[in-house]
Structures are given as C-alpha cells and as structure tokens.
Amino acid sequence: MNSTDTNQLKILAAKARRGAIVGTFHAKSGHPGGSLSAADIFTYLYFKEMNVDPSNPNWADRDRFVLSKGHCCPSLYAVLALKGFFPMEELEKLRHVGAMLQGHPDMKGTPGIDMSTGSLGQGISAACGMALCAKIDNKDFRVYTVLGDGECEEGEVWEAAMFAAHKGLDNLVVFVDCNGLQIDGSTAQVGGVEPLDKKFESFGFNVLKIDGHDFDQIEEALNTAKNTKGVPTAIIAKTVKGKGVSFMENQVGWHGKATNAEEFEIALSELDAQIKELEG
Amino acid sequence: MAQIVTKATRESFGEALCELAKTNENIVVLDADLAAATKTSIFEKSFPERFRNCGIAEGNMIGVAAGLASCGKIPVAASFAMFATGRAFEQIRNSVAYPELNVKIAGSHAGISTGEDGATHQCLEDIGIMRTIPGMTILNPADHYEMIAATKAAIEHQGPVYIRLGRLAIPSFNDPDNYSFELGKGITLHEGNDITVIATGLPVNETKKAVENLEKEGISVRLINIHTIKPIDRDIIIKAAKETGRIITVEEHNVIGGLADAVCEVTSSECPVPVRRIGVNDCFGYSGPANQLLEIFGFTAPSIEKVIKKELAKK
Numbered sequence: 001m002n003s004t005d006t007n008q009l010k011i012l013a014a015k016a017r018r019g020a021i022v023g024t025f026h027a028k029s030g031h032p033g034g035s036l037s038a039a040d041i042f043t044y045l046y047f048k049e050m051n052v053d054p055s056n057p058n059w060a061d062r063d064r065f066v067l068s069k070g071h072c073c074p075s076l077y078a079v080l081a082l083k084g085f086f087p088m089e090e091l092e093k094l095r096h097v098g099a100m101l102q103g104h105p106d107m108k109g110t111p112g113i114d115m116s117t118g119s120l121g122q123g124i125s126a127a128c129g130m131a132l133c134a135k136i137d138n139k140d141f142r143v144y145t146v147l148g149d150g151e152c153e154e155g156e157v158w159e160a161a162m163f164a165a166h167k168g169l170d171n172l173v174v175f176v177d178c179n180g181l182q183i184d185g186s187t188a189q190v191g192g193v194e195p196l197d198k199k200f201e202s203f204g205f206n207v208l209k210i211d212g213h214d215f216d217q218i219e220e221a222l223n224t225a226k227n228t229k230g231v232p233t234a235i236i237a238k239t240v241k242g243k244g245v246s247f248m249e250n251q252v253g254w255h256g257k258a259t260n261a262e263e264f265e266i267a268l269s270e271l272d273a274q275i276k277e278l279e280g
Numbered sequence: 281m282a283q284i285v286t287k288a289t290r291e292s293f294g295e296a297l298c299e300l301a302k303t304n305e306n307i308v309v310l311d312a313d314l315a316a317a318t319k320t321s322i323f324e325k326s327f328p329e330r331f332r333n334c335g336i337a338e339g340n341m342i343g344v345a346a347g348l349a350s351c352g353k354i355p356v357a358a359s360f361a362m363f364a365t366g367r368a369f370e371q372i373r374n375s376v377a378y379p380e381l382n383v384k385i386a387g388s389h390a391g392i393s394t395g396e397d398g399a400t401h402q403c404l405e406d407i408g409i410m411r412t413i414p415g416m417t418i419l420n421p422a423d424h425y426e427m428i429a430a431t432k433a434a435i436e437h438q439g440p441v442y443i444r445l446g447r448l449a450i451p452s453f454n455d456p457d458n459y460s461f462e463l464g465k466g467i468t469l470h471e472g473n474d475i476t477v478i479a480t481g482l483p484v485n486e487t488k489k490a491v492e493n494l495e496k497e498g499i500s501v502r503l504i505n506i507h508t509i510k511p512i513d514r515d516i517i518i519k520a521a522k523e524t525g526r527i528i529t530v531e532e533h534n535v536i537g538g539l540a541d542a543v544c545e546v547t548s549s550e551c552p553v554p555v556r557r558i559g560v561n562d563c564f565g566y567s568g569p570a571n572q573l574l575e576i577f578g579f580t581a582p583s584i585e586k587v588i589k590k591e592l593a594k595k
C-alpha cells in the first residue's frame with residue numbers, strides 16, 4: 001500500500017476512535033477498550049476490503065461483516081458513519097432511548113449492520129451461515145467477522161470453527177482481536193484461551209499472525225486469505241486494548257466504562273492531535 | 281373419511297419438507313447428527329446440495345441458520361426438542377428472534393412418548409421455553425395431515441417458527457378432505473356445552489375418543505384442537521369459557537409453561553373460569569415403552585374421561 005493510502009486509513013481509524021469515545025461519553029456507558037483495539041481492522045475492512053454500498057446497505061451480493069464481539073460496536077458505528085451509512089450525529093445518541101444505535105448491534109435498526117450480535121460466540125456462527133449461503137448459491141461475496149480473544153472462551157466459537165473448516169468455507173475470514181484483556185483481568189489469568197493460533201490451526205484454518213494496528217499487515221493477510229482455497233482463514237491480530245488514548249492503553253479497567261468529562265477532554269485532545277498530525 | 285395413516289409426526293414433517301422444497305428453492309435444511317431420527321434425512325436424500333449436517337453442535341447450527349436467513353434462505357434447523365430449544369435457547373433468542381430472522385426450528389422427540397431414552401430426552405419444557413421469546417410462532421400438530429399442513433404454513437410464514445415433532449407413530453384422525461389449517465386458529469373438533477377440553481399435539485386423538493365416549497353417556501363436551509400455541513387463538517378460548525364455564529387442557533408437556541398457561545393467560549384476563557390441567561405434573565419422565573408411559577402419565581382416553589367427569593361434578 002502506498003503511504004498516502006496508509007495515511008488516509010490512519011486518519012479514518014483515528015476518527016473512528018474519536019467516534020467511539022464521543023459515543024460512549026454521551027452514552028455514559030459502553031466499551032471503549034475493545035472498540036479502540038479493533039478500530040484499525042474495522043477501518044481497513046470498510047475502506048479497503050469490503051464490497052459494500054452505503055446507499056444500498058441490503059444489496060444482496062455485498063460482502064458481509066459480523067461483529068462477533070458485539071460490545072465493540074462504538075468504533076464500528078463510527079466507521080459505518082464515516083463510510084456514509086448514517087450521519088455522524090447518530091454517535092452522540094448511542095444507547096439513548098429511541099436511538100438508532102443500540103448498546104449492541106441491531107441489524108433491524110442500523111443500516112450497515114449485517115447481523116445482530118452481543119451475546120459472545122454467536123456472531124461467528126451467523127458468519128458461517130452467510131458464507132455457506134454464498135457457497136450454496138455459487139456467489140462470490142465474502143464474509144468477515146471479528147472475535148475477541150476473551151470471546152474465544154465460548155464453546156460456540158469452536159463449534160463454528162469446526163463447521164467452517166469442515167464445510168470448506170474459504171470465503172470466511174475470522175479476525176481475532178487479541179488485546180489480551182477481558183473484564184475480570186488478562187486472558188491468561190481468567191480463562192487460558194491461548195494459544196489461539198495453534199487452536200485455529202488444529203481446527204483446520206489457514207492461520208496468519210499479524211500486528212492488528214499495521215494496515216500493510218492487515219492488507220497482506222487479507223490478500224493471502226483470498227488466495228487460500230478450501231479452508232477458512234483466521235487472522236490472529238495482536239492489538240492494544242484502548243489503543244490511541246494514552247490512559248486507556250493496556251488497562252483492564254477500560255473494558256466497559258465511559259470517560260468522565262475530564263477524561264473525555266484528554267482523550268479527544270489526544271485523538272484530535274493525532275488526526276491533525278496525520279492530516280499534516 | 282380418508283384412510284387412517286399411522287405415522288410419527290417427525291416422518292410426516294420430513295416428507296412435507298421434501299415436497300415443499302421441490303417448488304421452494306430457498307429451503308435449506310440443517311441437522312445436528314440426528315437426521316435419521318428427525319427425518320430430515322428424507323430431504324437430504326433428495327436435496328443433498330441444500331442440506332448440511334452441522335454435527336453435534338446445536339448452538340452453532342442455530343447461528344448458521346440465522347446467517348443463512350439473513351441472506352434470504354429459509355433454513356430449517358432440526359434436532360431433538362430438548363437440544364433444539366434447551367441447548368440452543370439463547371442462540372434462538374438472540375440470533376434468530378431478536379433480529380426476526382426467518383428460521384424454522386424443528387424439535388423432534390418431544391414429550392413423554394419419546395419412551396425408552398428416558399428423562400434426558402423426553403422434552404417437557406420446549407413449548408414453555410419458546411413461548412417466552414417475543415415473535416416466536418409455536419406449532420404443535422396432532423397427526424399426519426395436520427403436520428403436513430403445519431409444515432407448509434411454517435415455511436410460508438415470514439419469521440421464526442418452532443414446530444414440535446413426535447417420535448411415536450400415531451394414527452391420524454383428521455380428514456384431509458375436510459381439513460383446513462390456519463395459523464393461529466384453533467379447530468373445534470367436537471361441539472359441546474357442558475365443559476370444554478382444549479388439547480394440543482399427540483394427546484388430541486385420545487382426547488377425541490374420550491369426548492366421543494362421553495357423548496354416548498349424554499355428556500356434551502366441546503373439544504378444541506390448538507395446533508398453534510403462539511399466537512394462541514384467544515377468541516375460541518374466550519368463547520368456550522363464556523359458553524361452557526369450565527376448561528380442561530391436555531398436553532404432553534409440563535403443566536407449567538405450555539398450553540395450560542397459554543389458556544389461563546387468556547381466561548384470567550378475559551373470562552376467569554376454572555381450568556384443570558392435564559399434562560406432566562412438574563416432574564421428569566423415565567424410561568419405558570411410549571404407550572405404557574402415555575398410560576401411566578394419564579394420556580389415554582379412559583384417564584381423560586375420568587378427569588372430565590370429575591370436573592363436571594364440580595359444576
């Protein structure tokens with residue numbers, strides 16, 4: 001990827017992070033930590049990878065995205081807004097009564113959301129169903145899903161992984177946003193979910209390990225996935241929870257709480273400075 | 281009167297599904313290693329390209345069905361009632377019902393008539409579990425002909441449907457030439473004014489026999505067959521409560537959560553009348569031949585007759 005494109009993606013990702021902070025601040029709740037760790041993946045998918053049309057969000061042949069770690073929707077919402085699925089102003093109404101943007105993704109009410117998720121482990125199964133549909137109908141749309149590393153403690157993830165490999169769903173890409181933290185502590189302390197690469201390998205996946213904040217690595221992995229036939233691809237993306245906001249980075253406490261007014265100002269000023277610097 | 285067909289409703293379902301798939305190419309069938317038992321194997325044989333065995337992983341199967349439905353398919357996900365509605369409850373709730381996806385869930389081996397497999401497989405809670413989910417349509421057909429009609433209605437209905445299938449071969453009692461299935465509408469099988477019996481599923485046939493026997497003794501019992509438990513036919517229940525003043529419900533399900541509760545929810549607010557519940561009395565089943573268990577648990581005509589007489593004596 002050329003440096004202009006990379007820079008453009010970095011700007012969009014910083015704006016997505018900003019949107020996640022704005023949304024959760026106005027909601028007085030939500031999940032900033034994981035929203036920030038997965039923001040680069042969402043940005044790449046919607047601005048470089050996926051074949052989608054914001055003016056026709058239900059287009060039958062579009063690529064699909066399922067946010068299996070549904071609680072990280074604040075930055076996904078921001079990416080969808082930046083892409084033009086709905087106005088940016090919606091972010092300030094996140095989690096409010098009557099708002100389009102629910103606490104967890106709602107496919108009925110939000111343009112661009114392909115599956116309602118929030119209960120961990122379930123999104124990857126739905127993604128498998130979408131990929132299977134493309135296979136049955138001989139269509140070439142692709143399906144992308146993002147899981148949390150903590151989420152992989154759910155048994156359903158492995159039911160789905162077995163299904164995806166056994167049915168040869170090579171049109172499915174499973175990202176694992178490995179930020180190493182979950183609500184009650186580190187993934188090592190809480191559930192012992194690692195080694196995820198070996199687990200997906202043993203389930204029959206093509207496994208790629210990348211830095212989940214490096215757009216070149218994301219691009220290369222997705223290109224490899226496209227050229228991999230017969231088996232699904234798992235991209236194990238090492239990330240930093242809370243990425244982009246200094247006081248949130250690698251802090252377990254920022255899994256599921258919003259900034260207060262003071263923290264909000266600091267977070268915004270940091271992100272705005274990043275955007276300004278990138279925009280030159 | 282058409283020929284009496286003695287067949288398990290799971291088999292009627294498998295055949296109906298296969299027939300419907302000939303003209304509806306959106307039907308995709310999923311099973312969880314029970315295709316031979318739920319009879320989706322009949323579909324698999326004719327339409328292998330539209331069938332996927334998901335292995336013993338019911339939660340994932342329901343999620344896969346949700347994904348297929350989001351892309352316009354009409355997925356039918358089958359397992360035993362216990363696992364389809366019990367194991368996969370939350371997938372049904374969150375991945376299917378909340379987004380209002382067009383998934384059909386078939387639960388076979390429901391009720392005590394599952395027989396020898398015993399308590400772990402005799403699902404007595406499925407209707408109750410499914411009834412708590414907003415937007416879920418629940419069908420519990422009583423014989424071969426009703427199952428064929430109900431399967432068609434389930435496929436034609438836009439939205440999630442749970443359809444209950446039985447393991448035991450049972451004789452049909454409906455006359456296909458004079459039978460019409462309307463989703464959400466009960467069927468009056470026998471007119472009567474002394475008391476109303478509302479039955480669903482497998483025990484409807486024995487209840488019908490009981491009602492016909494009582495008629496010979498001059499006892500006038502109204503019999504209503506409820507094939508759609510949700511949405512329930514409120515009008516037919518209110519009318520029966522007003523006109524006969526007393527109701528008995530019959531279901532092969534725990535007396536908690538199923539038809540009895542659905543009926544009581546209507547009568548208690550619209551026309552409170554005594555409701556006596558025939559069902560499994562909040563206990564687990566056990567192993568044994570199906571017909572023997574049905575007798576022990578009170579689902580035969582003589583047992584049902586006794587309860588009707590007892591209730592009439594209270595009037």
